[in-house]
Amino acid sequence: MKIDEDRKEIAIEKANERWNNVHKHYDRSQIKYDDWLELFERYIKNCKTPIIDLGCGSGNDTLYLIERGKKVIPCDYSQNAIQNIQNNFPEVDRTECFDMTKGLPFEDNFTEIIISDLSLHYFTEEKTFEILEEIKRVLKPNGILLFRVNSVRDVNHGAGEGKEIEPHLYETVDGRYKRFFDNEDFKRFFLNWEELYLHEETMGRYKLEKVLWRGAFKVNK
Numbered sequence: 001m002k003i004d005e006d007r008k009e010i011a012i013e014k015a016n017e018r019w020n021n022v023h024k025h026y027d028r029s030q031i032k033y034d035d036w037l038e039l040f041e042r043y044i045k046n047c048k049t050p051i052i053d054l055g056c057g058s059g060n061d062t063l064y065l066i067e068r069g070k071k072v073i074p075c076d077y078s079q080n081a082i083q084n085i086q087n088n089f090p091e092v093d094r095t096e097c098f099d100m101t102k103g104l105p106f107e108d109n110f111t112e113i114i115i116s117d118l119s120l121h122y123f124t125e126e127k128t129f130e131i132l133e134e135i136k137r138v139l140k141p142n143g144i145l146l147f148r149v150n151s152v153r154d155v156n157h158g159a160g161e162g163k164e165i166e167p168h169l170y171e172t173v174d175g176r177y178k179r180f181f182d183n184e185d186f187k188r189f190f191l192n193w194e195e196l197y198l199h200e201e202t203m204g205r206y207k208l209e210k211v212l213w214r215g216a217f218k219v220n221k
């Protein structure tokens with residue numbers, strides 16, 4: 001099912017406004033992370049390239065990686081998020097602010113690891129495939145994508161709510177898109193990837209419990 005261009009543009013504008021409001025200002029002391037990356041510590045420890053934090057937000061995962069001596073490139077759609085990262089992490093020498101639906105600003109085979117924590121579930125099927133192809137391009141051979149995305153069972157955070165634009169993609173009352181994944185979705189979207197880890201679990205970061213998938217997939221090229 002195709003989504004008309006006007007609705008796409010409206011959604012983009014609303015997303016930009018929303019994320020800038022979310023990331024108005026915060027100090028480094030306010031940034032907290034959970035332990036989701038610990039499961040992949042051996043991949044992270046062995047990584048010799050800068051790690052891309054795609055959709056870095058407040059910098060939870062950036063902080064985790066910095067504390068473990070890794071070089072990180074935080075990336076986000078929100079200008080405010082990137083400004084906060086630059087203010088809070090002076091040790092970071094590169095940040096990127098961009099719309100991932102228009103490509104990633106990195107050369108081919110740039111990095112061994114890309115992290116995308118709750119940032120890959122806002123797009124149409126077409127754009128999701130395009131973004132994954134870009135991630136594949138930027139990863140080195142045998143490079144790894146570490147991610148978390150919404151589960152179809154995430155009823156506390158919008159699963160099944162709003163107008164269904166595509167299977168598992170909903171338009172919320174404020175015009176945003178939210179995608180929710182089941183196991184079959186991973187078979188489609190990651191058809192040509194090698195699954196290293198995939199598990200549905202709950203997270204307690206928010207006021208209401210969130211159901212999500214934690215995954216690691218290796219690029220085959």
